[in-house]
Amino acid sequence: MEKYKNLFTPIKINNTVLKNRIIATPCGVDIVKAAKGGAAVVITHTLPMDYRNSYWSNEPYAFSKYKVEAVKDELARVHAYGAKCSAELLHCGAVVKVPEGEYALGPSDMINDRGCPVKAMNKEDMDGVVDAYARMAREARELGFDMIFMHFAHGWLPAEFISPLYNKRTDEYGGSLENRARFPLRILEAVRNAVGKDFPIDMRISSVEHVDGSIEFEDTLAFIKMAEKYIDSVQISCGLDMGFNYEGNVTMSTTIFEPHYINVDYASRVKKEVSIPVYAVGGISDPDEADELIASGKVDMVAVGRQFVADPDWPNKLLEGREDDIKPCIRCLQCYHIATEHRNMGCSVNPEYLHEAWMTSEDEIVPNKEAKKVVVIGAGPAGIKAAITASRKGNDVTLIEKESECGGMLRFIAKEHYKEDIVRYLNFLRKQLEKSDVKVLYNTEASPEMVKDMRPDHLIVAVGSSEIRPRIPGCDQDFVYSELSAIVHEEELGNRVVVIGGGTIGAEMALGLAEKDGKEVYCIEMTDKIAAKGNLLYRISMNQHIRKTENLHIYTNTACRQILDHKVVIENEEGEKQIECDNVIVAIGVRGNRDLANSFYGITPKTVIIGDCDNVRQIMEATLAGYTAGLNT
Amino acid sequence: MAVGMKSKTDEANSFYGYVQDTNIIGDANRVGTIWNTAEDGYYIAAHL
Incomplete structure (x- = not known):
């Protein structure tokens, strides 16, 4: 593997060797799929620990008798694909929503964003939390986990102590960095003692939190140096996950307005100061960029989240020389429940995401015994997806496009600022179309008569949308x-x-x-x-x-x-x-070409209208509609 | 003397780097039960 040799070079963490430098992070990623797809390490989703209100809604302890078999089953499935599994230990601290009459735990008294009271932890609380971390770490090792992932970032309990944003204490756990670090370091020490010196402990931390009054990078760096004796690697992130009206979430999970790999510069600065492997997370989705980050010595590994949602097989596709087949994450954040306010979650480029229970996977499409004639009108994101999928079903597919190139509205969007990820997705669609058996008729305006003469068994209409012209006096002037x-x-x-x-x-x-x-x-x-x-x-x-x-x-x-x-x-x-x-x-705005689309009804009973001409929405809906329309041919 | 067993971790680790699909299973990975070794061996071989 010459091209991506930096990504695929093993690395040793404590006495565990990772087969490559790709770590799948827990951001809605199906960790079994990520393991199957070639990640060296998959980090579990939050494993609720056994201490009061450490997580949401009194979730039971992850290794309790009610849950431990499910945890072990997932662990076995991860191991079956040769990946290491890292157990995420996380106490959510002051930001959790607690039942009426309860309180959340944090460094200082406050009312959190959810209106819940937060109690400043006393010594007994601290001892309880430390013990809970240690017990969980010990049991994780006993259950067969390969690493421990200490989540000390994003405003969770340990970060709340480290950062002056939450920590207003005046005792030996507040004030100076040394004091603010005292409790988090107690946790790390206890976890190290619980798992032994030969077991890998990884730690994630926010370099900065991107909210006024929060931690400075110099303090974060100093804390990492204090923690170094207990941990074996450190993952550099930034921002907050909850609290402060989500102002810190948009750097923790970057939007299109932020650059790629937002944390690498900080990670690189940390790497110069410590002797353990350092890696970064955040907006790393392009394999060439990821390989270069390691080659340049800025980081030792890369942590990747949303790209595993977009395409869990991307590492294996690199190994097989199939870069063109990797579905690129466009950082739309539709996979993140906070971004979507728990509504309309999904993935813009991976239609299977969150629909696995009923949807045929793209890898498992079975060709029809008899090829059908399928006509798709319109080569936007919905039409292309439908045509490629119908073709994979072994059909004879013709895609009609009135313009000289495919892409539909994406052709324009890709030219805008902040759209480098859309450019990648447009290129992906174009290459997939080129590689498919779909016959594309460019510069061809479809009419009902023309399509009728083609005698399709299935007709998929994806004729897109047109700009709305306003009735504003003077809007027809040349400027x-x-x-x-x-x-x-x-x-x-x-x-x-x-x-x-x-x-x-x-x-x-x-x-x-x-x-x-x-x-x-x-x-x-x-x-x-x-x-x-x-x-x-x-x-x-x-x-x-x-x-x-x-x-x-x-x-x-x-x-x-x-x-x-x-x-x-x-x-x-x-x-x-x-x-x-x-x-x-x-x-x-734009309006769907509904009348044009409707004019194609009556040619074949199997006619479906998809994409903007059905309802002007986002790429995610277009991809989903295109994929399901193609599957149904 | 019955002070237990220790994984041959270093020896096992020395085989990394030849092919990407490298797995350490059984006692070399962690000293466990026959059940653990059977699970390791079966699942990993079955998914190659």
Whole structure:
């Protein structure tokens, strides 16, 4: 394996050798699939420990008689694929939601974001938590786990003691870093004593928490040095997982507005100061980038989360020389329950995710005994997925596309700022289409008559959406662009731009033009919320960037009345105002081509409408609809 | 003398690095029961 030799070189942690440098992190990842897919180590999801309110809703102890067999079964399945399994030990501390009359434990008294009381831990509480950690670690080793993963990041209990954000104590456990470190170090010492000196202990920690008043990197580094005698490797993360209105979540699980591998620079600085292996997590999804991070000596390993959701087989695909077949994570965060506010979870590129119970896996598609003739109209993300899937079912598939290239709306989105991951996904779809047996008719506008003559058994209609043209006086002037034409002709835009419409596309465009290109940008939105259809963390992340971009001016609850000569007239509760500009971008969204799609009914009873023409939604819904439509052929 | 057994960890580890699909099973991985060794051997061989 010459190309990715750095990723696939074994490394020794304590006296355990890992077969490669790829660690699957617990972020909704199916750890058995990640093990099967080639990860060297999979880290379990949180294993609730046996101490009061360490986890949500009085979850029983993970190794209690009610749960231990399930844990052991999962462990056996991980081992069956040759991966090491690391047991995540985590006390959630001050951020948990507790039943009425109960209290959460933390370093200091407070009321948490869920409205629950938090009690400052006394000596008895500390002894109990330390014992619970030690017992769990000992039992994890006895059960056959290969490593212990000490989660000291993201604002969980140990991090709450280390960080001044939560720790307001004035006793020997608060104040100076030495004091704040005292209790977390007691936990580490107890765990080391419980598992013995020859058993690997890994620790995750946040370099910084990205919230005002939180820990400084220098303190984190100093803590790691104090902890080094108890641990065998350290994973560098950042941010918070709960609390403080999720402002720290958007760096813990990066959105598209943050760069890839956000924690590597900090990890690299840690690596220079310690003698144990150091690795980073956070936005590492591109195998070439991951290999280079190790090759450059910045980190010793990589921890990967969402890419394992997108494609659990990605390490094995690298080993087999199938890079083109790796479904790339687009960091949409739909797989993260907090981002989606526990609604509409899934994966934009992996339709099986969370549907495993009923959906045929892409690896298990069985070709039909008799090939059927399938026609797919429209080569956007839904249409391509449907065509490829129908082809894998052994059908004779024709994909009709009116443009000269495939991709649909993704062709435009991929040209925007913050969309490097969409570029990868578009390239993935294009390569998959090239490798398939699908016949693609480019530059061909499908009509019902034409499709009828093709006599399809199955017809899948994915004719997409069109821009909504507003009824704003003056919007037909030559300095006014539609959102798609503005993306294509961005170089024509002047330095003062008004974007009418603060939906996801309009707001992203406004932010990109201001933050990346330095233009003076005004974004006009009729509702009270910017990017209302984006998920929670996407919106938080976007707003963090908006707040930092002084040359971006957001007007919510504001209507655009008319467009004069290089002036936009807006109106809100403060009255009417004119904004001078070089260009206007009208970005009020798209509407599904429903009438066009409906016109294809009646050719074959097996007709299905998918993607934006059915309902304008996100890539995730398009992929799911395309995959299931293809499966049903 | 009956002070127990110790895994031949170092010897086992020395075989890493030749092929990616390398597994250490049985007592070399951890000194356990016949059940553990049977489970290791069966599941890993079955999933190759």
